[in-house]
Amino acid sequence: xxxxxxxxxxxxxxxxxxxxxxxxxxxxxxxxxxxxxxxxxxxxxxxxxxxxxxxxxxxxxxxxxxxxxxxxxxxxxxxxxxxxxxxxxxxxxxxxxxxxxxxxxxxxxxxxxxxxxxx
Numbered sequence: 001x002x003x004x005x006x007x008x009x010x011x012x013x014x015x016x017x018x019x020x021x022x023x024x025x026x027x028x029x030x031x032x033x034x035x036x037x038x039x040x041x042x043x044x045x046x047x048x049x050x051x052x053x054x055x056x057x058x059x060x061x062x063x064x065x066x067x068x069x070x071x072x073x074x075x076x077x078x079x080x081x082x083x084x085x086x087x088x089x090x091x092x093x094x095x096x097x098x099x100x101x102x103x104x105x106x107x108x109x110x111x112x113x114x115x116x117x118x119x
Contacts, residue, residue: 044063079110
């Protein structure tokens with residue numbers, strides 16, 4: 001792609017000054033909804049490195065309770081690739097309304113997609 005010449009840049013600048021934005025409340029509202037749909041959600045991450053099995057269990061239960069209460073779409077739990085926490089975590093997570101568990105980092109972390117609340 002070539003660079004615009006100074007003359008072309010001046011012409012585009014003059015044209016841009018003549019443009020008036022469209023004021024359409026319906027369009028603005030729709031665009032706001034579209035933009036909101038693409039705003040990334042804050043990530044919920046729990047790192048269990050250097051944590052005892054008992055403390056890790058309590059932390060996971062607390063995080064999942066909060067994730068459900070705040071309707072978090074997904075959470076990530078970092079367990080490390082080896083050790084008892086990594087082996088036990090999937091069993092702990094099964095007690096909660098989880099739609100999917102994805103293994104990350106070769107087994108050192110898990111991404112949990114939460115089920116949406118139904119009324």
